[in-house]
Amino acid sequence: MNRVVVGLSGGVDSSVAAATLHRQGYEVVGLTLWLMKGKGQCCSEGMVDAAFICEQLGIPHHIVDSRDVFQHYIVDYLVSGYEAGITPLPCSQCNRAVKFGPMLSYAREQLGIDQIATGHYARIQYEATSARYQLLRAVDLTKDQSYFLYDLTQDQLAGTVFPLGELKKTETRRLAAEYNLKTADKPESQDLCLIESHGSMKAFLDKYISQSSGNIVDVDGKVLGQHNGIHHYTIGQRKGIGIAAAQPLYVIGIDAGRNQVIVGDRTHATQPECTVGRVNWVSIPEPTAPIRATAQVRYRSPAVPVTVIPLEGNRMKLVFDEPQFSVTPGQAAVLYEGDIVLGGGIIERPTAG
Incomplete structure (x- = not known):
């Protein structure tokens, strides 16, 4: 019998994942990570619901205290x-360092x-030609979470x-009702x-973080x-700046050294390219020459055509076919070829254009 450990947050999605595998004949073990105190799916309420699901399914339930790991990472x-x-x-970062890695270990x-x-x-598929596992978008593009999984090994x-x-999410809800979860x-x-x-x-x-007032400058x-x-x-924020102006103002830069927030019009918040660090090539080997792909620079942003230029030190430059709005340092830039996640990394800085 196939055995599998299912990460249970106490939400409907992980519950249906466990119930589906259980009905398919897997020997299922539930595992919940205790990440922090307080409300929320991954905390006290979630652990209770996860335990109830395991009781419903008649499967063991393990809880691992991951609070120190969560605090650090x-x-x-x-x-x-x-x-x-x-x-x-x-x-x-949470998926790779806090969830998938520790859960698998x-x-x-x-x-x-x-x-x-x-x-x-x-989705995951094995590509025999390259002998690599590939990460793919979900069938339900409205719920696709591959953007957050690019850093998996x-x-x-x-x-x-x-x-x-x-x-589809509607099917997940239907199965949850069918299973009486x-x-x-x-x-x-x-x-x-x-x-x-x-x-x-x-x-x-x-x-x-203690509040420290400073200047908003143009x-x-x-x-x-x-x-x-x-x-x-x-970066890209428009609401809540608190400055009246003839035209809409956006946050276009944050200078921690000077404790300044820099604002400008929409053209100032649009970038032709950016550099990306901490790159992980999840589905393909690291390219040695420029490649074409589509890039998603925010979870809800569409994937747009780019030229990808590999750089030394696990970095790359993305040159957008059309300048992009709100390219934000600290967010992920994830590369796709159709449904396949090629890789991704963390945006280091937008390049002024």
Whole structure:
């Protein structure tokens, strides 16, 4: 019998993933990571719901205290990033360093099981010619989470199953009702677990970063107003700047050294290219020459055509066919060829154009 450890957050997606594999004849073990205290799917309420699902399915349930790992890789990472004037993306880092890596290690070392599964909407296929596992978008493009999974390793892909990758979200809900799961009608999480826990990203950051007022300036350095902390701003932001102007103003830069927020019109917030660091080539070997691809620079942004130029030091330059709005340091730039995730990395800085 095939054995699999299913990561259970207490939400409907992971519940259906576990129930589906159970019905397919897998020997399923539930595993929940205790990431932090407070409300939210991944915390106390989620652990209770996950335990209930395991009881419903008649499968074992393990809880692993991952709070120190989460604090180091996510909380400290976020805080230091916002203090430096960037907008970090925690989810891809969390998937690789907090979830998939530790879950796979726990499954193998503690339970003697070689496979894990999660409720992510993505797909994995093995490409025999290159002898590599490939990460693909989900069938349901409205729920596709491959953008957050670009940083997974070949070993992690080889040991992972995504039971929901071929399903539409409506089918997942239907299966949850069909299986009579407790989580069938549970509302979908809309925010990061940190936001759910603290009420807002601002509230979370204010807990860790002391507010320090400074100047809001234009591209020429003229003082237009005051801010109460650079961590409250992100590139491309329009609302909440608090400055009246003849034309809409956007945040186009954050200077942590000078404690300044720089604003300009939409053209100033549009970039022709950017550099990307901490690159992980997930589905293909690292290219040695420029390639063509499409790039997604935010989760909800469309993938746009780019020329990818490999650089030394695990970096690359992206040259957009058309200049892009709100290319934000700290966010991920993920490369695709059709549905295949080629790789991705963290945007280092936009290049002025």
